[in-house]
Amino acid sequence: MVEDSLSVLDNLKDLRWISFPFKLSQENLKIFIKKHPELEVVTLPSGASIKDFNSLKELKNLKALAVIDTLADYKTLLNLKQLQYLSVPMKFSKDNEKMEELKKALPNCKIVISEGFCLGSGWFLLIIPFIGLMFVIFSFKFYGKQN
Amino acid sequence: MENRIKSLWQTSVLVILLCAFSFLSQFEFPYKLCGILLLLICAYLIVRNIRTDPISSFFGKIGFSKRIIVTLIIGIFTGGALALFCRRQFYLTLFSFKFQWFAITGAGIGACEEIIFRGYIQSQLLSFPKIFRIIFASLAHASYKCCLFLSPAVLHPVNLSLLFTATLIVGLFFGWLKEYSGSILPPAFAHIIFDICVYGDYMQAPWWVW
Numbered sequence: 128m129v130e131d132s133l134s135v136l137d138n139l140k141d142l143r144w145i146s147f148p149f150k151l152s153q154e155n156l157k158i159f160i161k162k163h164p165e166l167e168v169v170t171l172p173s174g175a176s177i178k179d180f181n182s183l184k185e186l187k188n189l190k191a192l193a194v195i196d197t198l199a200d201y202k203t204l205l206n207l208k209q210l211q212y213l214s215v216p217m218k219f220s221k222d223n224e225k226m227e228e229l230k231k232a233l234p235n236c237k238i239v240i241s242e243g244f245c246l247g248s249g250w251f252l253l254i255i256p257f258i259g260l261m262f263v264i265f266s267f268k269f270y271g272k273q274n
Numbered sequence: 275m276e277n278r279i280k281s282l283w284q285t286s287v288l289v290i291l292l293c294a295f296s297f298l299s300q301f302e303f304p305y306k307l308c309g310i311l312l313l314l315i316c317a318y319l320i321v322r323n324i325r326t327d328p329i330s331s332f333f334g335k336i337g338f339s340k341r342i343i344v345t346l347i348i349g350i351f352t353g354g355a356l357a358l359f360c361r362r363q364f365y366l367t368l369f370s371f372k373f374q375w376f377a378i379t380g381a382g383i384g385a386c387e388e389i390i391f392r393g394y395i396q397s398q399l400l401s402f403p404k405i406f407r408i409i410f411a412s413l414a415h416a417s418y419k420c421c422l423f424l425s426p427a428v429l430h431p432v433n434l435s436l437l438f439t440a441t442l443i444v445g446l447f448f449g450w451l452k453e454y455s456g457s458i459l460p461p462a463f464a465h466i467i468f469d470i471c472v473y474g475d476y477m478q479a480p481w482w483v484w
Binding site: 249257260 | 299310313320380387389418422469473
């Protein structure tokens with residue numbers, strides 16, 4: 128099922144960014160990576176049973192990896208020297224020893240936790256010009272009535 | 275009594291529309307466009323329902339009284355302390371001085387949220403007790419934030435109960451700053467400092483922002 132849904136993407140040879148579906152198997156990941164060597168950003172959502180990240184070594188342009196749920200064999204992450212951004216699960220981040228090991232192995236990589244969203248939507252900024260526009264419309268209406 | 279109910283009703287409708295905008299903003303076009311149209315409707319309702327003069331409706335007292343300066347300092351320090359706490363939680367370097375252009379966007383988002391939630395919404399309920407105004411605005415803000423991540427378009431799992439609780443608690447404090455000082459400056463600066471310190475060194479906006 129997952130394999131079928133992923134095979135739809137086979138023709139996208141220049142695919143750069145992928146957020147994998149749930150229940151992704153180790154084998155499916157390996158096959159997918161072979162077909163898409165240009166990937167730059169990979170997100171593994173909860174439910175993905177990925178233990179070994181060694182297959183990601185083949186992705187020379189891999190810049191960012193987000194592991195949302197479980198990080199079973201973190202040692203295989205230590206070899207991903209090309210990473211610039213790594214998002215790890217909250218549970219894993221509690222283990223200071225492992226986090227330190229990751230930081231040492233990936234000194235040029237920004238390691239963050241897959242949690243903690245506190246900034247709002249950027250589109251909300253539009254409300255200020257919209258309010259300004261409404262003031263203009265309302266004042267025209269007001270002066271129109273006065274005249 | 276009728277005016278109180280009317281103001282509560284109008285403000286509640288505005289909050290629901292803001293939440294709907296937040297929910298739709300995570301989808302692709304054309305749903306995102308629907309969200310932006312809702313924001314336009316919100317702007318219409320805001321301008322139509324202004325009860326006092328426009329400036330004080332959004333910003334409260336203008337100028338720098340002793341009380342405003344004291345709360346402003348408290349706000350700035352609180353915003354900075356919360357930012358350091360968050361950076362520690364995210365395993366980021368505590369003091370980053372490499373601010374990127376995104377810092378301006380982050381500060382703008384924080385300021386806008388304060389102007390609308392603590393500034394406008396809180397001041398629309400002047401006929402209600404202070405504590406009610408603070409709680410209402412904080413609940414509205416926390417709901418708005420959570421709606422961003424409730425959307426089925428969001429694939430990242432987000433701890434919504436933690437986000438809601440944290441936003442509510444910080445919102446209650448910011449609401450108190452607004453009520454005590456009578457000005458939007460202390461909570462706005464607290465929020466701006468927080469957003470700049472947490473997100474100021476981001477090269478790109480986090481995925482949920484645009």
